[in-house]
Amino acid sequence: MQSTVHHKSKSKRHFRNEIKQIHEELAQKEFASTIERLVTKNTCAGVQSLKVNLEPNRVTLTGICESYYVKQLAQQSIMDIAVDREIVNEIAVI
Numbered sequence: 001m002q003s004t005v006h007h008k009s010k011s012k013r014h015f016r017n018e019i020k021q022i023h024e025e026l027a028q029k030e031f032a033s034t035i036e037r038l039v040t041k042n043t044c045a046g047v048q049s050l051k052v053n054l055e056p057n058r059v060t061l062t063g064i065c066e067s068y069y070v071k072q073l074a075q076q077s078i079m080d081i082a083v084d085r086e087i088v089n090e091i092a093v094i
Contacts, residue, residue, distance in 0.1 A: 028054055035059065035078050042077035046070040047091055060088040068093055 032052040039047055039061065047070060050063040059082045065071050075089045 031081075034081065035061075038077045038081070039074045043070050043073045047074050050074075050091075055085075057084075058086045058088055060090060062090045062092075064092050064094055066094065 035052045047063040047065045053060040071091045
């Protein structure tokens, strides 16, 4: 009986950890989507092939644009929501 109770407790903990991980993944995806929307809006869709890579302490922007002004706008547009992360702007100007 005791092993059954221990097993159920372990299963509940595992289930809670999985749920927590799913919530964290969804929050990260939503944060990345928000960044993409902000960059698109504030650059008037001036960054082509925009990708946002999130790491614990970093946001990396990649893509292509036609001017350094648009590249800077992309970075400036996310500074208010990425306050606790380094912003790495790898958008290529062509």
